[in-house]
Amino acid sequence: xxxxxxxxxxxxxxxxxxxxxxxxxxxxxxxxxxxxxxxxxxxxxxxxxxxxxxxxxxxxxxxxxxxxxxxxxxxxxxxxxxxxxxxxxxxxxxxxxxxxxxxxxxxxxxxxxxxxxxxxxxxxxxxxxxxxxxxxxxxxxxxxxxxxxxxxxxxxxxxxxxxxxxxxxxxxxxxxxxxxxxxxxxxxxxxxxxxxxxxxxx
Numbered sequence: 001x002x003x004x005x006x007x008x009x010x011x012x013x014x015x016x017x018x019x020x021x022x023x024x025x026x027x028x029x030x031x032x033x034x035x036x037x038x039x040x041x042x043x044x045x046x047x048x049x050x051x052x053x054x055x056x057x058x059x060x061x062x063x064x065x066x067x068x069x070x071x072x073x074x075x076x077x078x079x080x081x082x083x084x085x086x087x088x089x090x091x092x093x094x095x096x097x098x099x100x101x102x103x104x105x106x107x108x109x110x111x112x113x114x115x116x117x118x119x120x121x122x123x124x125x126x127x128x129x130x131x132x133x134x135x136x137x138x139x140x141x142x143x144x145x146x147x148x149x150x151x152x153x154x155x156x157x158x159x160x161x162x163x164x165x166x167x168x169x170x171x172x173x174x175x176x177x178x179x180x181x182x183x184x185x186x187x188x189x190x191x192x193x194x195x196x197x198x199x200x201x202x
Contacts, residue, residue, distance in 0.1 A: 023079035030070035035089030037063040046102040062143045106155040107171035117144040
């Protein structure tokens with residue numbers, strides 16, 4: 001094999017490696033959106049007023065559409081949607097258990113939505129994001145901003161007879177601490193998976 005062939009083979013390997021890691025990341029995004037839909041269905045059973053039902057239905061439609069956008073992008077890149085055994089939402093659920101009331105469900109939703117927004121923004125800031133993936137990131141980021149706005153407002157409203165802002169602050173601080181620990185573990189596991197992909201592609 002010539003030196004030029006060596007270079008081409010190395011570049012092809014790197015491209016395959018980067019693609020595999022990107023597909024892995026997108027499958028984690030897809031899983032988080034799907035599991036977020038389950039959390040919203042739970043809220044549907046608790047928030048029965050017409051305004052909440054309207055917003056929850058729109059929110060749920062967004063979550064499933066986001067999952068579809070990631071599914072389609074994965075397929076467009078030649079990958080396949082893959083079930084994630086232990087993604088972000090499942091890890092949070094194992095740590096928190098069953099929320100005690102609707103304000104706890106809302107606080108958990110706020111923290112999960114904030115994590116999704118921060119992760120999408122971090123991905124969008126990378127210098128190597130292709131145009132099609134950036135379009136998906138832009139679309140889901142716009143929706144996440146509205147999700148946070150209405151859920152935070154509802155959390156504050158329903159907390160007014162539970163201690164008001166102090167109750168909200170305590171809930172969010174508790175769940176954010178768990179979120180930081182969960183996400184650190186998720187990042188570590190994703191790094192291990194990415195390193196495995198690199199070794200396999202060599």
